[in-house]
Amino acid sequence: MGEIFVSVLVFFLTLLWYISLKKNKKEAIKNGTKLPPGSLGWPYIGETLQLYSQDPESFFATKQKRYGEIFKTHILGCPCVMLASPEAARFVLMTQAHLFKPTYPKSKELLIGPSALFFHQGDYHCRLRKLVQNSLSLDAIRTLVPDIDSVTASALDSWANSVLISTFHEMKKISFEVGILTIFGHLEATYKEELKNNYSILDAGYNSFPTNIPGTPYKKALSARKRLSKILGDIIHERREKRLGKKDLLGSLLNSIDDEGEVKISDAQIADNIIGVLFAAQDTTASVMTWIVKYLHDQPKLLQSVKEEQEEIKKINCENNQELNWVQTRNMPMSYKVILESLRMASIISFTFREAVADVEYKGYLIPKGWKVMPLFRNIHHSPEYFPNPHNFDPSRFEVARKPNTFMPFGSGVHACPGNELAKLEMLIMIHHLVTKFRWELVGTQNRVQHSPFPVPLQGLPARFWKIGH
Numbered sequence: 001m002g003e004i005f006v007s008v009l010v011f012f013l014t015l016l017w018y019i020s021l022k023k024n025k026k027e028a029i030k031n032g033t034k035l036p037p038g039s040l041g042w043p044y045i046g047e048t049l050q051l052y053s054q055d056p057e058s059f060f061a062t063k064q065k066r067y068g069e070i071f072k073t074h075i076l077g078c079p080c081v082m083l084a085s086p087e088a089a090r091f092v093l094m095t096q097a098h099l100f101k102p103t104y105p106k107s108k109e110l111l112i113g114p115s116a117l118f119f120h121q122g123d124y125h126c127r128l129r130k131l132v133q134n135s136l137s138l139d140a141i142r143t144l145v146p147d148i149d150s151v152t153a154s155a156l157d158s159w160a161n162s163v164l165i166s167t168f169h170e171m172k173k174i175s176f177e178v179g180i181l182t183i184f185g186h187l188e189a190t191y192k193e194e195l196k197n198n199y200s201i202l203d204a205g206y207n208s209f210p211t212n213i214p215g216t217p218y219k220k221a222l223s224a225r226k227r228l229s230k231i232l233g234d235i236i237h238e239r240r241e242k243r244l245g246k247k248d249l250l251g252s253l254l255n256s257i258d259d260e261g262e263v264k265i266s267d268a269q270i271a272d273n274i275i276g277v278l279f280a281a282q283d284t285t286a287s288v289m290t291w292i293v294k295y296l297h298d299q300p301k302l303l304q305s306v307k308e309e310q311e312e313i314k315k316i317n318c319e320n321n322q323e324l325n326w327v328q329t330r331n332m333p334m335s336y337k338v339i340l341e342s343l344r345m346a347s348i349i350s351f352t353f354r355e356a357v358a359d360v361e362y363k364g365y366l367i368p369k370g371w372k373v374m375p376l377f378r379n380i381h382h383s384p385e386y387f388p389n390p391h392n393f394d395p396s397r398f399e400v401a402r403k404p405n406t407f408m409p410f411g412s413g414v415h416a417c418p419g420n421e422l423a424k425l426e427m428l429i430m431i432h433h434l435v436t437k438f439r440w441e442l443v444g445t446q447n448r449v450q451h452s453p454f455p456v457p458l459q460g461l462p463a464r465f466w467k468i469g470h
Contacts, residue, residue, distance in 0.1 A: 046074025086405035107210030113272025168460030337395035
């Protein structure tokens with residue numbers, strides 16, 4: 001009996017999928033356009049299994065080679081159109097951005113918070129983005145250099161004595177501390193510890209199967225999210241009571257008022273955006289910093305050049321009994337090119353999800369309303385047309401300006417990452433302390449990649465670090 005029920009269910013699901021597919025094809029014919037080439041795979045499953053059974057880069061590269069710069073597929077339960085050219089990325093993210101809304105699974109929105117900046121477009125998005133950008137502008141982050149310097153130096157010092165560490169795990173600690181500094185300034189230790197403990201639970205459940213069954217990572221993450229709201233509510237209340245006029249992100253959000261003097265943003269919206277910034281600031285930056293450690297290790301001559309650049313700065317600071325400063329971080333040309341090339345090679349944000357809000361025609365093809373649209377940043381960054389010998393790590397390629405829309409490590413358009421300058425500052429400070437104080441060796445398989453969900457070296461790049469001279 002059970003087998004008959006399953007067979008009938010599969011039949012009807014397949015029928016619904018087939019009807020939906022035929023409807024899209026009829027609509028395309030009616031409008032004089034056609035769907036992009038490609039395969040939608042099996043009903044409902046689509047090509048998700050193929051995507052996750054191999055390196056995603058190989059999956060998309062094979063599709064692009066077969067079908068060209070625009071092709072369709074069906075992954076993660078959604079029909080998708082993939083776009084693998086700078087022109088297409090610009091079309092979706094900039095010139096026609098109003099036709100494509102940001103889209104995330106509901107399960108992830110619940111964990112971050114539905115009012116977080118990157119889930120929205122339109123007036124609300126514009127208003128929130130201005131507030132976030134103000135607190136992450138160059139003028140704002142330059143005041144953070146001493147604190148980021150202190151956090152980074154202390155973290156790296158704890159790696160010494162040849163203890164085996166997961167580089168990615170340790171880099172996440174640094175990024176979290178920098179995120180806290182950016183959002184709250186100097187936060188009371190008790191609050192910081194509570195935020196750290198609960199955020200780590202949320203982080204662990206973010207990419208797990210979304211179920212409300214007690215004891216599962218996702219259910220634990222939901223509970224941690226409720227506790228985070230309570231903690232943030234207490235911090236917000238305390239900040240309001242003390243009337244502290246800080247210029248950090250929380251201060252910027254709290255001081256947002258409209259023309260009538262009314263508060264524009266609720267406490268719940270503030271909490272959602274704080275968690276959103278923490279989420280955006282941690283794994284991505286930590287992933288890139290982990291790759292920098294690997295790339296420098298693998299190229300001794302490049303490492304020596306970076307070291308010489310940073311030793312000059314360290315020498316000046318020792319002679320004048322001063323710490324690393326903002327002006328010095330603006331004058332690290334070799335280290336900066338290493339960061340840009342690391343961003344290109346690693347392509348932590350391999351693609352971005354959008355959803356067509358109407359039927360859209362692009363280069364003679366129909367992108368049906370409701371379909372997901374994914375500009376493939378990694379494919380563009382690894383294209384030999386725009387980056388000769390793309391799989392060679394070569395910072396010198398950034399000695400000349402890149403062609404427009406060929407290098408988008410932080411996205412592009414109105415949804416580009418507002419914290420990109422902070423991330424690069426964090427990386428520069430990390431490089432300064434890394435190369436002037438340490439030597440290191442990598443342990444185990446060094447050339448394999450895991451996706452969790454961002455690409456990082458296998459097992460987070462296990463490594464040992466020694467203080468120079470010890």
